[in-house]
Amino acid sequence: MYRRAFLDTIGRVIPGATAAALLPPAAAAQQAVSKARLIVRSPRPEDLETPVHLLTSWITPNDLFYVRSHFDTPSVEERSWTLRVDGEVEGALQLTLADLRGLPSVTQVVTLECAGNGRAFFDPPVAGVQWERGAVGTAAWTGVRLADVLRRAGVRASARYLWLDGADRGPGRAPDFIRSLPIDKAMDSDTLLAYEMNGEPLPLSHGFPLRAIVPGWEGAHSIKWLTHIQASARDHDGPFVQAGYRYPRRPVPPGTLVPASDTVPLRAMPVKSLITAPADNAAVMREGIPVTGFAWAGDGEIRRVDVSTDGGRTWAEAALGRDRARYAWRRFEYVWRPPDAGSYVVMSRATDGRGRTQPIVSEWNPAGYVWNAIDAVRVNVGA
């Protein structure tokens, strides 16, 4: 009843208007895009996974892009928001969004993947968000080069790391989500401070009004709702640098506890592929069946993708899509003509420019990071 009355009211005030059009511009800019089609791994904090069969285009639309947030989404007022840059710099800066929009802008298509994508597949299981295959997406990010901002501040030679902090805060005494970025990657001309995602102001869930985009590296480097950059001579000592986002120095037996001193920070993501069609457990007819998906390789490039339709006994090279960008996934397609009706396992295996390829079994690690085993779906072929 209530819902009906509400809809009637909206309809009468401005027929045909969307909710966003009824809001003042500032609020409209940070309207949450509808994430209704995503899988809710956690409603609060917001952890949303993309059903991979919906990943049909090289660029992932904003409403389909996965969301990973550690804490509640902060409310950010564009008018009062600023970015502070201080620490080991000649002159600290306090920048508004208008200041940033006044700097030369760059747009880059970059694939973002959560380090924990695929965590649900580790055996024995590990704690954390149980992502399956869809904590990955690709967007065109527009903003400024982080290096341009750092040069403006006069970053000193003593600065070896940048500590990046966003407006989100943990509950109670939970430590702040602060990450530290090595200065070389920060000064790389491909590392951005982005204010737009696919041509729209950053949606609130994705870090409105400004986020870092650290291309090729696991997603947690790309700090959302960015408010503070502190240049420092040393690494940050918080738990999201010293305990989280680290990987065992050498392979360990599954189920082992690994002390932080035996770990290294996660940076570039490894080579990986994802089959987006047919969907897992799909029923298809026995005609030319396109096997399609995406392949990416952190800060490297994709050399080839091979597809197997017989559980990995034989492999055939897939065609790669024309769309490409240095840090973006590549689409692949292989047209499969099944010899008979029946149930098949279809697999994809990517190889990067250095000849590295996907493993059959992904290395177990205590936090369940960087799952990159050969992808597989079951496909049931009708006559």
Ligand SMILES: Nc1nc2c(c(=O)[nH]1)N[C@H]1C(S)=C(S)[C@@H](COP(=O)(O)O)O[C@H]1N2
């Ligand atoms: N401030 C802040 N930035 C953050 C996070 C966060 O919790 N707080 N999550 C990180 C993680 S773990 C990932 S994988 C990416 C996810 O970006 P997305 O939600 O836009 O997909 O944002 C990163 N940036």
Ligand SMILES: [Mo]
């Ligand atoms: Mo992540």
